[in-house]
Every structure is written in structure tokens, then in C-alpha cells.
Amino acid sequence: xxxxxxxxxxxxxxxxxxxxxxxxxxxxxxxxxxxxxxxxxxxxxxxxxxxxxxxxxxxxxxxxxxxxxxxxxxxxxxxxxxxxxxxxxxxxxxxxxxxxxxxxxxxxxxxxxxxxxxxxxxxxxxxxxxxxxxxxxxxxxxxxxxxxxxxxxxxxxxxxxxxxxxxxxxxxxxxxxxxxxxxxxxxxxxxxxxxxxxxxxxxxxxxxxxxxxxxxxxxxxxxxxxxxxxxxxxxxxxxxxxxxxxxxxxxxxxxxxxxxxxxxxxxxxxxxxxxxxxxxxxxxxxxxxxxxxxxxxxxxxxxxxxxxxxxxxxxxxxxxxxxxxxxxxxxxxx
Amino acid sequence: xxxxxxxxxxxxxxxxxxxxxxxxxxxxxxxxxxxxxxxxxxxxxxxxxxxxxxxxxxxxxxxxxxxxxxxxxxxxxxxxxxxxxxxxxxxxxxxxxxxxxxxxxxxxxxxxxxxxxxxxxxxxxxxxxxxxxxxxxxxxxxxxxxxxxxxxxxxxxxxxxxxxxxxxxxxxxxxxxxxxxxxxxxxxxxxxxxxxxxxxxxxxxxxxxxxxxxxxxxxxxxxxxxxxxxxxxxxxxxxxxxxxxxxxxxxxxxxxxxxxxxxxxxxxxxxxxxxxxxxxxxxxxxxxxxxxxxxxxxxxxxxxxxxxxxxxxxxxxxxxxxxxxxxxxxxxxx
Numbered sequence: 075x076x077x078x079x080x081x082x083x084x085x086x087x088x089x090x091x092x093x094x095x096x097x098x099x100x101x102x103x104x105x106x107x108x109x110x111x112x113x114x115x116x117x118x119x120x121x122x123x124x125x126x127x128x129x130x131x132x133x134x135x136x137x138x139x140x141x142x143x144x145x146x147x148x149x150x151x152x153x154x155x156x157x158x159x160x161x162x163x164x165x166x167x168x169x170x171x172x173x174x175x176x177x178x179x180x181x182x183x184x185x186x187x188x189x190x191x192x193x194x195x196x197x198x199x200x201x202x203x204x205x206x207x208x209x210x211x212x213x214x215x216x217x218x219x220x221x222x223x224x225x226x227x228x229x230x231x232x233x234x235x236x237x238x239x240x241x242x243x244x245x246x247x248x249x250x251x252x253x254x255x256x257x258x259x260x261x262x263x264x265x266x267x268x269x270x271x272x273x274x275x276x277x278x279x280x281x282x283x284x285x286x287x288x289x290x291x292x293x294x295x296x297x298x299x300x301x302x303x304x305x306x307x308x309x310x311x312x313x314x315x316x317x318x319x320x321x322x323x324x325x326x327x328x329x330x331x332x333x334x335x336x337x338x339x340x341x342x343x344x345x346x347x348x349x350x351x352x353x354x355x356x357x358x359x360x361x362x363x364x365x366x367x368x369x370x371x372x373x374x375x376x377x378x379x380x381x382x383x384x385x386x387x388x389x390x391x392x393x394x395x396x397x398x399x400x401x402x403x404x405x406x407x408x
Numbered sequence: 409x410x411x412x413x414x415x416x417x418x419x420x421x422x423x424x425x426x427x428x429x430x431x432x433x434x435x436x437x438x439x440x441x442x443x444x445x446x447x448x449x450x451x452x453x454x455x456x457x458x459x460x461x462x463x464x465x466x467x468x469x470x471x472x473x474x475x476x477x478x479x480x481x482x483x484x485x486x487x488x489x490x491x492x493x494x495x496x497x498x499x500x501x502x503x504x505x506x507x508x509x510x511x512x513x514x515x516x517x518x519x520x521x522x523x524x525x526x527x528x529x530x531x532x533x534x535x536x537x538x539x540x541x542x543x544x545x546x547x548x549x550x551x552x553x554x555x556x557x558x559x560x561x562x563x564x565x566x567x568x569x570x571x572x573x574x575x576x577x578x579x580x581x582x583x584x585x586x587x588x589x590x591x592x593x594x595x596x597x598x599x600x601x602x603x604x605x606x607x608x609x610x611x612x613x614x615x616x617x618x619x620x621x622x623x624x625x626x627x628x629x630x631x632x633x634x635x636x637x638x639x640x641x642x643x644x645x646x647x648x649x650x651x652x653x654x655x656x657x658x659x660x661x662x663x664x665x666x667x668x669x670x671x672x673x674x675x676x677x678x679x680x681x682x683x684x685x686x687x688x689x690x691x692x693x694x695x696x697x698x699x700x701x702x703x704x705x706x707x708x709x710x711x712x713x714x715x716x717x718x719x720x721x722x723x724x725x726x727x728x729x730x731x732x733x734x735x736x737x738x739x740x741x742x
Contacts, residue, residue, distance in 0.1 A: 081626055081733035118452055120549050122494035123530045160456035162545050196457045200740060203537070211496050213547030215454050292415055399415035406534060 095178040098191040119154035119216040128406040132251040134262030138180030141210040146188045150272040151286040153223035154216030158193040162211040169206035188267030228284040231378035236344045240317035242333030246325045266340035271361040282350025289341045295334040299384045299398040308379035314389045315373045335399045337407045429512040432525040453488035453550040462740040466585040468596030472514030475544040480522045484606040485620040487557035488550030492527040496545040503540035522601030562618040563639045565712035570678045574651035576667030580659045600674035605695040616684025623675045629668040633718045633732040642713035648723045649707045669733045
């Protein structure tokens with residue numbers, strides 16, 4: 075508990091455990107705030123997310139990895155280039171120091187992968203919980219050029235709905251790790267920083283991209299139904315086009331869940347003009363360096379009906395309204 | 409629990425409870441990130457802090473108030489002007505909606521007082537705790553002019569150590585509210601946004617100010633011992649000059665604590681050139697609109713000994729080394 079008190083023990087925790095892992099010039103100055111490079115005429119994008127995933131470690135990642143990926147991805151889909159992350163750690167008394175080090179290593183590795191640095195942070199220790207808990211909160215600042223940017227208002231009939239790979243893996247990997255820790259599965263979280271691939275798309279296609287969002291909580295269903303509801307257009311998704319790994323399909327059936335409702339941490343939904351479709355698919359496909367980037371696919375389109383509904387054409391030939399999950403299919407998944 | 413799932417219930421929580429309280433153009437767009445005004449040639453300052461104070465409501469404030477004040481103050485002491493805050497909320501299942509609304513009202517009021525807006529946010533719900541828990545994490549972005557800024561490296565012998573008012577009230581108010589909730593006391597947290605008064609000082613005195621820091625966790629002792637240790641100079645504080653309210657002195661004696669070690673949420677320590685001293689005191693004194701701003705006082709100075717020690721000349725004529733608190737005098741105080 076004393077490690078979170080802001081005294082000498084907190085200094086030691088920072089000097090011995092945190093700095094060696096996240097080292098960079100800005101963080102090393104250990105101010106309570108960080109000073110980042112000038113942004114000239116760009117706007118500044120700011121995002122924040124808290125991560126409460128349980129268990130904190132799961133196949134394919136851990137809380138440190140998603141705390142970096144989620145925040146970097148939120149900036150990227152807004153058309154912003156990350157220039158610095160701030161990380162706040164809240165652990166309960168009794169959380170093992172070795173585990174904290176693993177989380178920090180994971181933060182450092184993911185930040186490295188994304189090409190961003192953790193420039194400032196905070197650490198608090200709260201009372202004992204059983205099991206010991208860790209919560210990370212990551213804020214990200216990005217540069218956002220003043221010209222065009224992805225925006226729901228730019229979505230129009232005829233636009234294609236594209237996703238960069240299979241859905242549901244993250245939510246299911248976490249759920250299985252929590253509920254059936256002894257089960258053998260090949261499912262792994264898709265957690266990945268998407269900023270490089272998104273920047274490539276954005277620079278390569280520009281105005282041909284109307285809107286982007288990462289499909290985290292609420293899953294693909296959440297993003298697609300938001301696009302329909304908030305633009306007022308009718309969106310059609312084709313179930314047979316939506317990539318779902320067999321292992322994910324199997325696990326979802328077992329648990330009575332729909333992979334479309336489940337959180338992803340490495341999936342981006344791009345709404346693009348039809349003439350930009352091939353270029354977007356090619357640019358997404360060029361980043362085949364991880365499971366997150368495989369199989370970019372056109373999964374639907376925006377039609378000119380003005381009902382604000384997202385409709386799923388099912389594999390069996392049926393049609394149903396795709397709704398944003400009501401509450402929480404899977405609690406504490408990110 | 410379902411309110412934190414990212415589905416329809418989360419949308420309702422945001423639309424019905426959060427937006428009406430924190431309303432502004434940027435937040436209303438409800439992106440996962442916010443876009444802030446261009447910063448021209450300024451640098452961007454970024455800060456983050458998690459707030460875990462227990463109880464979450466205490467005399468003089470609550471967790472919402474300190475979540476805004478702490479972050480705004482961190483930016484201000486770095487010489488930055490806040491341009492936007494991001495707020496992440498983690499509540500445990502069962503935390504009353506009315507209480508959450510009170511916290512949000514308090515966030516809104518403090519942000520208003522500071523003249524900043526909450527531009528983006530996140531909400532997560534975790535499992536039931538007893539008693540129900542709330543954690544806020546606030547990140548702040550500020551503009552920081554490229555010219556001079558407060559920096560420990562600018563501290564030199566002869567500099568005066570100035571504080572804007574009495575110390576210890578926040579830590580003691582929280583401690584009493586937790587440990588002796590039925591005790592009658594006039595003690596109240598000093599939580600206040602200091603950005604306006606600090607900006608006034610900074611603009612009025614400029615280079616005459618070498619360094620500033622808010623005396624939160626670790627208290628005045630933490631700041632003063634850091635100044636000594638990190639600059640290598642010997643710092644002398646005079647105990648009889650350090651303002652402590654009688655009620656705080658009394659409560660500290662009762663609890664066996666030193667007010668110098670206790671967290672404040674509305675106190676700034678300014679290290680200034682001797683010729684700037686009177687101007688700093690006048691500017692601090694001009695903001696007598698709250699308990700936080702009363703009695704700006706010179707409490708010590710930087711001397712030319714090179715031992716990196718902070719020494720306290722006690723009221724009784726003794727001398728002792730003032731050390732940063734080792735662990736945590738008071739857990740969960742901010």
C-alpha cells in the first residue's frame with residue numbers, strides 16, 4: 075500500500091520498475107506533466123480509456139497490451155497520429171510486483187510496436203481485493219491535420235463497409251480464460267496497434283475513406299448499428315462475408331454468444347467510397363505481419379433507404395435487424 | 409453492470425446522465441477521441457492522474473472536484489494553459505446512480521470554476537465491491553509556450569520558497585471523514601483549481617519564477633525535499649512561517665501526523681527570485697476568493713550549500729532534516 079503513497083517508496087517503484095521499462099527522454103524528467111513537440115497548425119486529438127479486463131492476462135495479450143492498443147487505435151481512427159501516451163496504474167494491495175513488471179513489459183512492447191512513447195504517468199495503490207486487481211487508464215494525444223478527416227457526416231449511400239479481419243477473437247479469448255481457464259483452445263486475442271496500417275490507408279486513400287472506427291466494446295454490431303443510426307442511412311451487412319475464425323465460431327456457439335457482438339482489440343471498420351474499395355483492401359492486406367491484419371474484407375454497404383437501420387443478411391438467407399448489444403454480453407472484457 | 413458494457417445502456421447512461429452535466433460542443437460529438445484547437449507554435453503538455461480517495465465525498469469536496477483540480481493544477485505548475493480534459497470513470501456495480509450524478513455535477517462545477525471543458529471520456533463498470541467504489545482518472549492537455557518555463561534546473565541559491573496558503577487541510581479532512589465520520593470539525597478540503605492564479609503569477613512575474621509544484625501527495629515536505637534533492641542545493645524552511653490552521657494543527661496532533669506530510673489539493677509551492685517575492689505574494693493574495701488562496705507566505709529559501717538536503721528550522725528553535733514521507737501517511741487521500 076505504501077508504494078502508492080507518493081513518498082519515497084513510490085519514487086523507488088518508479089525508478090526501479092517503471093522507468094527501466096518505459097524509458098524515454100520525456101518520461102525521465104518525471105514531471106507531473108509531459109511536454110510534447112509543437113503541433114504547428116494541426117489540431118490536437120485527445121482520447122482516454124480505462125481497462126478493467128479480467129483476467130488481466132489472457133491468450134494473445136494482457137491488460138498492458140490492450141491499454142496501449144486501444145488508445146492508439148482510438149486516435150488512429152480519428153485520423154490522428156499519436157504523439158504521446160499517458161498511463162495511470164491503479165493496483166490493489168497484494169498485486170504481485172512480478173506481475174506488475176510483466177504488465178509494464180507488455181505496455182513497453184506494445185508502445186514500441188505502435189511507435190509511440192509513454193510520456194507521463196501516475197500510480198495509486200488501493201486496499202486489498204481478492205483476487206488482486208489492476209486497472210490501467212491510458213490517455214493519448216495525437217496530431218490531427220486540419221484538412222479532411224473521417225467523420226460519420228461523410229458517409230453516403232453506396233459506401234462499402236470493410237473490416238480488416240475476423241471478429242470476436244478477443245472477447246472470446248478473455249471469456250474462456252476467465253470462465254474455463256483449463257480449456258484448450260487456439261483462440262487468442264487480436265489485440266494489436268492499428269495506427270500504422272490505418273495511417274497507410276488514410277494517406278493512400280484520403281477522401282475515399284468516409285469513416286473509421288475500431289470495433290471494441292459492442293463489437294462489429296455496435297459499430298455498424300451506430301453508423302446506421304447516426305447517419306440515418308440503411309446499412310446492410312452480409313453474414314457470409316464477415317470473417318469469423320472456426321475456433322471463434324465454435325466457442326461462441328458453446329457460450330451462446332454472437333461473434334458480431336463481441337469486443338475486438340485489433341479490428342477496424344472502414345466505410346469507404348466504392349471506387350476506393352480495392353485500394354483500401356490492398357493497403358489493409360499489405361500489413362500481414364500479425365493475426366490482426368489478415369483477411370481484409372468487404373462485409374456490406376450503405377444503401378439509400380432513410381431508416382437508420384442496420385440489417386444483417388444471414389448465411390441461411392434470412393434477414394434480421396442488427397442491434398447494438400443492449401447491456402454487456404461479456405463484462406470486463408477490456 | 410450492463411451500463412458499462414458499451415451497448416445501448418451505456419449510450420443511455422452517457423446521454424441521460426453525463427452529457428447534460430458536462431455539455432460542450434466537443435464532447436457532444438461523442439467520438440472516442442476529441443479534437444482540440446490548433447496550438448500554433450506552442451508545445452503540448454499532457455498529464456494524467458487517477459483518483460481513489462475514500463470516502464469519495466468529504467467536507468469541502470469530493471472525488472469529482474479533486475479529479476478536475478488535481479489535473480488542472482498539474483498543467484498550471486508546468487506553465488501550461490489547460491485546453492481540454494479527458495475523464496474516465498470506473499464504478500463498481502451497485503454504486504448509486506444519484507451518487508454518480510453528484511460526482512458528475514461536481515466535475516462540471518470544478519471544470520467551470522477552472523474554465524476548462526471535459527472533451528472526451530470513458531465509463532467502465534466492475535464487479536460489486538463493499539462499499540461500492542468509484543475511481544476517476546483525468547488526463548489534461550495544455551498549451552505550453554515555447555519560451556521559458558518553470559523548471560527545477562532554474563532554481564538557484566537565494567530563491568525564496570513561497571506557498572499560497574495553509575497546509576494539511578485536505579489530507580486531514582479526508583482522514584477524519586473516513587476514520588471518525590461523526591466527529592464535528594471545521595476542517596475542509598482545500599481542493600481548488602489554481603490555474604487562474606498561477607497563470608496570473610506566471611504572466612505577471614515570468615522569469616522571476618524558477619519553479620512551481622502543487623503540494624499534493626507527499627505534502628509540502630515532499631515538494632521541498634524534492635527541490636533540495638533534485639537541484640542539489642540546501643533548502644531551509646521555517647516552521648513558524650508555514651501556515652497551518654489551528655483546526656488542522658489540532659487534528660494532526662490528535663492523529664500523530666505532521667501537516668507538512670499531508671496532501672493538499674489547492675496549494676502551490678513557488679520558488680522565486682528574491683526580487684520577485686513581493687510581486688508573487690501580491691498576485692497570489694489578489695485571488696482571495698476561496699480558502700485555497702488565503703495567506704500567501706514566504707516559508708523558506710534556497711541556500712548555497714551543496715548537500716541536497718531540506719532542513720526545517722522548528723518553532724522551538726531546533727533543526728531537523730525534512731524528508732519526503734517514506735510510504736503513505738494517509739492511504740487513499742486523493
